[in-house]
Amino acid sequence: ETTLEKIRRTGELTVGTEAAFPPFEFVKDGKIVGYGSDILAEVVKELGVKKLNQLDLPWQGILPGVLAGKFDFVATTVGINEERAKRYAYTMPIADGMPYAMKRKGDAITKIEDLNGKVVGTQLASSTEPVARALDAKLKAAGGPGFKELKLFTAFPESYVALANGEIDAVIQSLPSLAVLVKEKPDIFELAMPTSKDGGFTYLAWVTRPDDKELRDAISGVIRKMRDDGRLAALQEKWFGFAMTIPDEGYLPPGAM
Amino acid sequence: MTAQPILRVSALSKEFRGTRALNEFYLDVAEGEIVALIGPSGCGKSTLLRCLTWLEQPDDGFIEVAGRPFGRALMPRGVVRRQSRREIDALRPKIGLVFQQLNLWPHLTALENVVRPQTVVLGRARAEATRRADELLGRLGLADRAGRYPHALSGGQKQRVAIARALAMEPALMLFDEPTSALDPELVGEVLTVLKSLAATGMTMLVVTHEIGFAVNVADRIAFMDAGAVIEEGPAREVVANPRTPRLRSFLDLVLDRAQVPSGETLALPQTE
Amino acid sequence: MTAQPILRVSALSKEFRGTRALNEFYLDVAEGEIVALIGPSGCGKSTLLRCLTWLEQPDDGFIEVAGRPFGRALMPRGVVRRQSRREIDALRPKIGLVFQQLNLWPHLTALENVVRPQTVVLGRARAEATRRADELLGRLGLADRAGRYPHALSGGQKQRVAIARALAMEPALMLFDEPTSALDPELVGEVLTVLKSLAATGMTMLVVTHEIGFAVNVADRIAFMDAGAVIEEGPAREVVANPRTPRLRSFLDLVLDRAQVPSGETLALPQTE
Amino acid sequence: MRFDASILVDYWPLLAEGAWLTLRITIAAFALGYLAGIAVALLAILPGRLPRLMASVYIETLRNIPFIIILFVVYYGLPFSGVRLPATLVGTAALALFASAYYAEIVRAAILALPRGQFESARVVGMSPAQAMWHVVAPQVLRTLVPPSTNMTLTMMKESAVLSSVTVPELTYQSLIVQGNTFAPFEVFAAVAAIYWLIAIGIAEASRRLERRVGAAQAASVSANPIAARYLSLDARRPS
Amino acid sequence: MGFKFEYLLSILPDLALAALVNVRLAAVIIAIALMLGTMLTVLRSLKLRPVNAVVAIVISFVRGTPLLIQIFIAYYVLPAVGLDLTPEVAGIAAISFNSMVFVSESMRGGLASIDPGPLEAATALGLRPPVIWWKVVLPQLFRRIAPVLINEATIVVKGTALLSVITVVDVLRTAQQMASSSYRPFETLVGAALVFLVVNLAISLAGKTAEARFAATRM
Numbered sequence A: 001e002t003t004l005e006k007i008r009r010t011g012e013l014t015v016g017t018e019a020a021f022p023p024f025e026f027v028k029d030g031k032i033v034g035y036g037s038d039i040l041a042e043v044v045k046e047l048g049v050k051k052l053n054q055l056d057l058p059w060q061g062i063l064p065g066v067l068a069g070k071f072d073f074v075a076t077t078v079g080i081n082e083e084r085a086k087r088y089a090y091t092m093p094i095a096d097g098m099p100y101a102m103k104r105k106g107d108a109i110t111k112i113e114d115l116n117g118k119v120v121g122t123q124l125a126s127s128t129e130p131v132a133r134a135l136d137a138k139l140k141a142a143g144g145p146g147f148k149e150l151k152l153f154t155a156f157p158e159s160y161v162a163l164a165n166g167e168i169d170a171v172i173q174s175l176p177s178l179a180v181l182v183k184e185k186p187d188i189f190e191l192a193m194p195t196s197k198d199g200g201f202t203y204l205a206w207v208t209r210p211d212d213k214e215l216r217d218a219i220s221g222v223i224r225k226m227r228d229d230g231r232l233a234a235l236q237e238k239w240f241g242f243a244m245t246i247p248d249e250g251y252l253p254p255g256a257m
Numbered sequence B, C: 001m002t003a004q005p006i007l008r009v010s011a012l013s014k015e016f017r018g019t020r021a022l023n024e025f026y027l028d029v030a031e032g033e034i035v036a037l038i039g040p041s042g043c044g045k046s047t048l049l050r051c052l053t054w055l056e057q058p059d060d061g062f063i064e065v066a067g068r069p070f071g072r073a074l075m076p077r078g079v080v081r082r083q084s085r086r087e088i089d090a091l092r093p094k095i096g097l098v099f100q101q102l103n104l105w106p107h108l109t110a111l112e113n114v115v116r117p118q119t120v121v122l123g124r125a126r127a128e129a130t131r132r133a134d135e136l137l138g139r140l141g142l143a144d145r146a147g148r149y150p151h152a153l154s155g156g157q158k159q160r161v162a163i164a165r166a167l168a169m170e171p172a173l174m175l176f177d178e179p180t181s182a183l184d185p186e187l188v189g190e191v192l193t194v195l196k197s198l199a200a201t202g203m204t205m206l207v208v209t210h211e212i213g214f215a216v217n218v219a220d221r222i223a224f225m226d227a228g229a230v231i232e233e234g235p236a237r238e239v240v241a242n243p244r245t246p247r248l249r250s251f252l253d254l255v256l257d258r259a260q261v262p263s264g265e266t267l268a269l270p271q272t273e
Numbered sequence D: 001m002r003f004d005a006s007i008l009v010d011y012w013p014l015l016a017e018g019a020w021l022t023l024r025i026t027i028a029a030f031a032l033g034y035l036a037g038i039a040v041a042l043l044a045i046l047p048g049r050l051p052r053l054m055a056s057v058y059i060e061t062l063r064n065i066p067f068i069i070i071l072f073v074v075y076y077g078l079p080f081s082g083v084r085l086p087a088t089l090v091g092t093a094a095l096a097l098f099a100s101a102y103y104a105e106i107v108r109a110a111i112l113a114l115p116r117g118q119f120e121s122a123r124v125v126g127m128s129p130a131q132a133m134w135h136v137v138a139p140q141v142l143r144t145l146v147p148p149s150t151n152m153t154l155t156m157m158k159e160s161a162v163l164s165s166v167t168v169p170e171l172t173y174q175s176l177i178v179q180g181n182t183f184a185p186f187e188v189f190a191a192v193a194a195i196y197w198l199i200a201i202g203i204a205e206a207s208r209r210l211e212r213r214v215g216a217a218q219a220a221s222v223s224a225n226p227i228a229a230r231y232l233s234l235d236a237r238r239p240s
Numbered sequence E: 001m002g003f004k005f006e007y008l009l010s011i012l013p014d015l016a017l018a019a020l021v022n023v024r025l026a027a028v029i030i031a032i033a034l035m036l037g038t039m040l041t042v043l044r045s046l047k048l049r050p051v052n053a054v055v056a057i058v059i060s061f062v063r064g065t066p067l068l069i070q071i072f073i074a075y076y077v078l079p080a081v082g083l084d085l086t087p088e089v090a091g092i093a094a095i096s097f098n099s100m101v102f103v104s105e106s107m108r109g110g111l112a113s114i115d116p117g118p119l120e121a122a123t124a125l126g127l128r129p130p131v132i133w134w135k136v137v138l139p140q141l142f143r144r145i146a147p148v149l150i151n152e153a154t155i156v157v158k159g160t161a162l163l164s165v166i167t168v169v170d171v172l173r174t175a176q177q178m179a180s181s182s183y184r185p186f187e188t189l190v191g192a193a194l195v196f197l198v199v200n201l202a203i204s205l206a207g208k209t210a211e212a213r214f215a216a217t218r219m
């Protein structure tokens, strides 16, 4: 029996979510909400699931959890990269995590070159970490001094505090997250500029166990359908304030499952 | 030496890394007899009592209590059989030992110290054990102290609780290790009185003591021990009045002299400057 | 009472939560004098010695050592000044205290126990301190034990090391707390001999003791203490021979009686079954 | 569930680098923390209420909240007050602060367990409190300090993993990088556990040697009494 | 982004509610760890060589590896050998096991300070070893190591915060959730710290009271 068959048979679905990543998934009034949750609700409907168990746990527990079969798939936005794609099955992307730089309000950082000599922060082992490294390399290649330092935080909220208290000068993170934050705290933060994507793949997706391609395809099917009938764009407008393009293919690196 | 011996110790030996604490020790104690064991510090008195209760395993020799072998039995054809722990534990209540340091259980009240071994070892009902403990403590003059913890008792009172604890097991024989040496001088009399009363009830006793006065007045017999063996014994008064061995003589000189100060100035001391 | 007092204690009082351990205690000790302090358990003897060395801070009263105020000074116009810790520490070596429990330092050899305070407190060179320690230990008959650690010494030897440690500081006055009570009877004589030799050198001493024999033979004066104050004192032999207060009389009865066994059977004991 | 050892082959330099930093942080925090711990313990045994109260506020506060919170307060709080230091330095200091509370409690208990007469006999010959501590109390207390201090040092060494959350590139931080790249949690956890275990074995062995040097006499006295050997010791070999 | 005291106050009630999870789990864990730690101590005292060799390795592992990893093993690795536990059971099992080792090690230290005299008296009276353990050794031991056990209890309470990685939503996880939507990680962490401080101070205080009570029946 595959996982998909089990879900169909029992009508029960269990997913693991790191609910600390607004606006994708976060807790509000004791419930997990966000862009990802709304998509999940549609997926549940389409798969004919009657009971959804959504577990919230920190990132450290997510991958061991899905590998050990404690839940059926990871319904939390995961950046796509080459090595990961060899071990897990990515669904179709649900968002484009365009990397963007954010600064303290009023600071004079308006173009990539302004990051020379600055302390830049991002999340450890996130999809934007390689982006930031590539950016640093690019600055150096252009003859500049590069970042003064690249600081990697285990969670994004901490990098925001570090930016606010002057510990770092800029945060590189995907635009959807930053857009919401800046809307929330306009007197503290300000978007600086997009950074190039050439550090890697920046699409965000969900993952299943490698042997659950069937389930993966079923989920991807729902997402594609949502994209095609405009439901996805509506959700993007609702949560981010803008719509993005989700490609049909090419989002996976070579050698992916 | 009137009746069958309650305690018979033969050829008991015990060595501690090089020190021969007991060296083929022999002693018989008859029923109802009171034997005082005296001897210089380090001669093996405490070791003997510890071996007699099998707290320390003797290297060699035999112990018989009320005619039954204890710890080690000599079987037909000269085979020596070690008794099991269970067999040893079963005989232990027959021998009451009152330690020099008393070793009351600090977390239990005086009453509980006396009740607990009865219920646990002899399987007595709690009510029955409590009744006996109350009676014993009462007779030892501790009725109003039954509920106290050991640290709140004076030295003499602790001693009596320790005696009550041992008596509650109805032992055939009581062993005492220097029952007065840890006591303040005013309390010594109190405890000796208890021992004397106990003697009057016909209890068989082996008392390690430095109180020659007590030994002479209460004990039937004195055994003088040196270097792990009894080297002189006999009726109490006789032994003290006419020591035969020079070692006993010099020991008695030392101990009986203590009320007087040695007059010879044997040590030269620096003059204060 | 021949010369200027080495120690003068006046109106010393000390209370422990409700217990008045010292109650306006007065005592003078003259140079070269030996005073024996006796009294029932709990009457405040140890507390006195602890206050005299300022280990315990008395609530009230004054101490003078060799004419200098110690701990607390009465200034002109009746102002009482507390001395600083430094002033107190500076006077302390003048008073040698030998504790009842000796309190040797177990991690140091006998020799080092005597050397260390000299080098640390008096700032003596190590060689000089070692020479003195060797000499003292030698005179106390411990030359061959100098390298041993305390746990490998007998009770009497430990006592002598403690005495040497105090003497090495060249005190003007030595205080002893029951120097023989923790000892085996054969060792008592040994220690009393040392004290006697010490007395013969002219050392001023205040000795808390239960050894009436020693008090009578060695001390110039006996002070009998009860409930925190001296209630009777006088020349040693006289005090023992003719106690004036009933309390001293009954105390002496108790203590001197200990070699005899009380004959009356005051406690009823259960018959063995 | 597969176990792919090739990941560890590829990434071992990162892990080794992290392990080396963890070890250095542990040693530095141990030294710093112990010194602070001794100071607080001495404060706690001073006569008088105020020093004792101060010491117990220090100890209880630091002991009763999770280390990560202490770390965040120090790390994010310092910049607010204008002080800016490298993360590794701040992290090590916070770790030392955390450990010092436990060390203080250990030292305090050990000193109080020593018979009072030892200190008093040093005072009574005229030694100052500091001299009495140094010459008489410290050498004797050392022995009883070793086992609980070892326990605490091991706990602290493992707790240093939390420093990863403030960008200190120690073992756990490096392992998170490896994990982020590979998404291979079990392989990485196994490697990290093994490395921590190795460091712990090293610490435990060092402490065992120290204990043997300072505690030989005590061990001998316990095994001499058969009843004590039977009930009161867990490690000695069964007599005969 | 300064410190906002009102925000801190506003989240305290929810954090306190979440703390009930930690308190409930910690209580169960402490009880189990005490029981198992005592049993392990008695087992080690038998000095059966092969058993003690195994115990030594287990102790070394538990002391030497992070608790987080032990929790992972209980929840994510044990299913591979057919032991599929719910998050709470796995968490309780992992922390109890960890704490058991520390309890037993503390007991090892405490045993060395017990006077063998009363045990000799018990032996001489014929009390059997299990009775001596239960009635004489353990009562004294527990009184003696009470401060260490309280210490361990506070460590257990803090340890329950790690259970968030196996989907137990506790104080710390609740604080993290709040931080991520309010962008105020500092205040929420201080809030969590206060909650832990209160719980652990209560334990310390209860322990001190018990200690004082024991002191009345002092050794």
Ligand SMILES: Nc1ncnc2c1ncn2[C@@H]1O[C@H](COP(=O)(O)OP(=O)(O)OP(=O)(O)O)[C@@H](O)[C@H]1O
Binding pocket: B016, B017, B019, B020, B021, B039, B040, B041, B042, B043, B044, B045, B046, B047, B048, C184, D224, D225
């Ligand atoms: N556990 C032990 N290990 C090594 N030697 C021991 C041990 N117990 C006793 N001894 C030694 O055995 C000898 C006899 O000791 P024991 O305690 O029986 O003497 P004692 O006659 O009771 O002396 P005291 O009158 O001082 O109590 C002594 O030399 C002592 O040092």
Ligand SMILES: Nc1ncnc2c1ncn2[C@@H]1O[C@H](COP(=O)(O)OP(=O)(O)OP(=O)(O)O)[C@@H](O)[C@H]1O
Binding pocket: B184, C016, C017, C019, C020, C021, C040, C041, C042, C043, C044, C045, C046, C047, C048
């Ligand atoms: N630290 C203390 N706290 C409370 N009470 C104390 C303290 N030290 C002594 N006492 C009390 O003060 C009184 C005097 O005690 P002290 O030790 O001076 O008596 P002592 O004459 O030396 O007795 P002993 O002959 O038994 O040694 C006693 O009632 C004792 O209980």
Ligand SMILES: [Mg+2]
Binding pocket: B045, B046, B047
């Ligand atoms: Mg003895």
Ligand SMILES: [Mg+2]
Binding pocket: C045, C046, C047
């Ligand atoms: Mg006294």
